[in-house]
Amino acid sequence: MADTDPVPSTASARRTVAAxxxxxxxxxxxxxxxxxxxxxxTPRRLTPQRFTNAIEASNGQVWRGFRRAHAKGVCxxxxxxxxxxxxxxxxxxxxxxxxxxxxxxLSIGGGSPYGLDAQARVRSMALQLDSDDGQQWRMAMNSFPxxxxxxxxxxxxxxxxxTPDPATGKPDPARRAAFARAHPEFARFADxxxxxxxxxxxxxxxxxxxxxxxxxxxxxxxxxxxWSMQPQTAFxxxxxxxxxxxxxxxxxxxxxxxxxxxDLRWDMVVTVAKPGDTVNPSQPWPEDRRHVVVxxxxxxSTTPQATxxxxxxxxxxxxxxxxxxxxxxxxxxxxxxxxxxxxxRREHDIAQGKAAVATGHQASPEQER
Amino acid sequence: xxxxxxxxxxxxxxxxxxxxxxxxxLVMLFVGVGMVxxxxxxxxxxxxxxxxxxAILLLALLRLANRLRHPPPALPADLPRIQKAAAHASHxxxxxxxxxxxxVGWAMVSAGGYPVAMFRGFDLPAIAxxxxxxxxxxxxxxxxLARLLFATVLAHIAAALYxxxxxxxxxxxxxxxxxxxxxxxxxxxxxxxxxxxxx
Numbered sequence: 259m260a261d262t263d264p265v266p267s268t269a270s271a272r273r274t275v276a277a278x279x280x281x282x283x284x285x286x287x288x289x290x291x292x293x294x295x296x297x298x299x300t301p302r303r304l305t306p307q308r309f310t311n312a313i314e315a316s317n318g319q320v321w322r323g324f325r326r327a328h329a330k331g332v333c334x335x336x337x338x339x340x341x342x343x344x345x346x347x348x349x350x351x352x353x354x355x356x357x358x359x360x361x362x363x364l365s366i367g368g369g370s371p372y373g374l375d376a377q378a379r380v381r382s383m384a385l386q387l388d389s390d391d392g393q394q395w396r397m398a399m400n401s402f403p404x405x406x407x408x409x410x411x412x413x414x415x416x417x418x419x420x421t422p423d424p425a426t427g428k429p430d431p432a433r434r435a436a437f438a439r440a441h442p443e444f445a446r447f448a449d450x451x452x453x454x455x456x457x458x459x460x461x462x463x464x465x466x467x468x469x470x471x472x473x474x475x476x477x478x479x480x481x482x483x484x485w486s487m488q489p490q491t492a493f494x495x496x497x498x499x500x501x502x503x504x505x506x507x508x509x510x511x512x513x514x515x516x517x518x519x520x521d522l523r524w525d526m527v528v529t530v531a532k533p534g535d536t537v538n539p540s541q542p543w544p545e546d547r548r549h550v551v552v553x554x555x556x557x558x559s560t561t562p563q564a565t566x567x568x569x570x571x572x573x574x575x576x577x578x579x580x581x582x583x584x585x586x587x588x589x590x591x592x593x594x595x596x597x598x599x600x601x602x603r604r605e606h607d608i609a610q611g612k613a614a615v616a617t618g619h620q621a622s623p624e625q626e627r
Numbered sequence: 628x629x630x631x632x633x634x635x636x637x638x639x640x641x642x643x644x645x646x647x648x649x650x651x652x653l654v655m656l657f658v659g660v661g662m663v664x665x666x667x668x669x670x671x672x673x674x675x676x677x678x679x680x681x682a683i684l685l686l687a688l689l690r691l692a693n694r695l696r697h698p699p700p701a702l703p704a705d706l707p708r709i710q711k712a713a714a715h716a717s718h719x720x721x722x723x724x725x726x727x728x729x730x731v732g733w734a735m736v737s738a739g740g741y742p743v744a745m746f747r748g749f750d751l752p753a754i755a756x757x758x759x760x761x762x763x764x765x766x767x768x769x770x771x772l773a774r775l776l777f778a779t780v781l782a783h784i785a786a787a788l789y790x791x792x793x794x795x796x797x798x799x800x801x802x803x804x805x806x807x808x809x810x811x812x813x814x815x816x817x818x819x820x821x822x823x824x825x826x
Contacts, residue, residue, distance in 0.1 A: 277789070277792035295661045295664065296663075297664040306664070393748065570739075570740055572740070591667050594669055594670055598669070601739070605760075609760040609763030
């Protein structure tokens with residue numbers, strides 16, 4: 259080597275000593291930046307994984323193969339029929355006077371797939387609309403008219419406050435009270451939960467988008483909106499006695515019975531903000547805002563979720579067609595992130611063969627009893 | 628030290644592709660870890676991740692075609708055999724991962740039942756059936772292949788700097804087009820460096 263190398267090997271050794279720290283520094287800096295980006299160096303930073311862990315803890319156990327939140331529900335199918343009124347607000351194809359088929363899901367709040375239908379304060383409707391221009395719109399709506407909190411951190415604290423105490427198996431009332439004290443905005447939601455009447459059916463429940471979105475019209479003008487699915491089925495309230503007496507799958511049986519008699523309909527009502535209206539999902543907008551009925555959700559049939567088409571759908575509310583965009587509402591972005599982790603976990607459960615009940619390969623303990 | 632023949636470089640197409648993809652892949656790796664670990668940035672980062680991934684796939688195909696038509700300059704004859712083997716293996720691993728990562732990602736998004744959204748109003752077709760087990764396998768593969776790609780990129784950077792600063796054998800310059808001098812404080816020598824090409 260020496261005969262072809264003009265540089266003495268001692269100089270080469272010196273260069274190595276001089277260069278190595280630089281090389282190590284550059285590689286280490288990149289590796290550290292990557293690890294930091296992944297959250298590996300900051301175990302206290304709130305990530306979608308840690309948020310999902312908190313949800314699993316609040317469920318008391320992990321129900322393999324099921325959604326980590328709103329675990330119990332049924333698949334539904336039908337179509338959305340636009341009436342043309344939404345076209346002035348948004349260029350989304352579904353608002354044209356056409357029928358757009360959907361795969362949807364009606365569910366109850368809570369992490370247990372064996373929750374009691376008539377005891378669940380929160381109900382939800384999720385839709386995946388596939389329009390004839392090849393685009394998709396996924397919605398995830400709830401029966402509450404506003405969120406309890408405005409920030410992701412508070413949402414996380416709310417989840418943790420509802421986690422059962424291992425000693426009693428129930429959430430610690432002191433901890434819940436402390437959460438409510440620290441978050442005065444939660445009072446509005448607590449009041450809704452305590453006093454809003456309980457509809458007798460999914461069919462006569464109003465489902466609210468809750469978060470704020472932006473509709474973009476053909477000319478590119480944006481409107482800040484929220485929306486609700488308001489039932490055409492007449493409202494009727496359940497008494498506390500009816501709720502305690504109802505069987506575990508009360509809502510699913512009621513839905514099947516009603517569908518045997520015909521389709522079920524909800525009007526999609528869009529509320530248009532005035533300039534300055536907040537995107538804070540714990541703050542309802544004033545009642546005098548403009549409301550536009552843009553079409554009708556028509557549910558035609560239902561199937562069990564274990565074998566239904568909705569099972570492997572992540573109803574991420576930020577999967578949107580052109581003409582609809584998300585807003586700066588931080589809860590919206592967090593829902594998208596946490597739903598993704600929940601979806602990954604349950605699909606992994608299924609892949610690993612740990613989800614016999616969730617996939618209908620094994621009867622649920624309820625059915626065996 | 629026997630240098631690669633002075634003036635022997637990767638062809639200009641290869642050099643442009645290398646440096647633009649180096650930037651794109653590093654950005655992509657950081658976007659990828661960021662979007663799965665952030666409660667606020669996910670929507671914006673996912674929107675960037677998918678089209679950038681497809682762009683890398685197209686560039687990688689172009690680069691592979693260019694490489695097969697224009698073989699790269701030979702490594703220095705005196706490079707130890709084990710380093711030569713490592714160089715060849717890591718380069719082909721990089722090519723394999725540049726092609727596999729976007730394809731696995733595209734198939735994964737398809738198997739998850741998600742639209743393969745590129746930009747508003749334009750989706751790519753699904754290349755895999757909507758299936759829970761297939762999705763889970765591809766999702767796991769995408770994550771581990773990303774870690775492997777990042778580790779290979781780090782090894783590649785370390786080796787490139789070793790050639791530039793320690794061996795000064797023309798290998799770095801064959802891709803860079805010029806040498807990067809080692810900062811003077813770290814190299815207080817007056818030896819000829821890559822900036823002074825031998826005749």
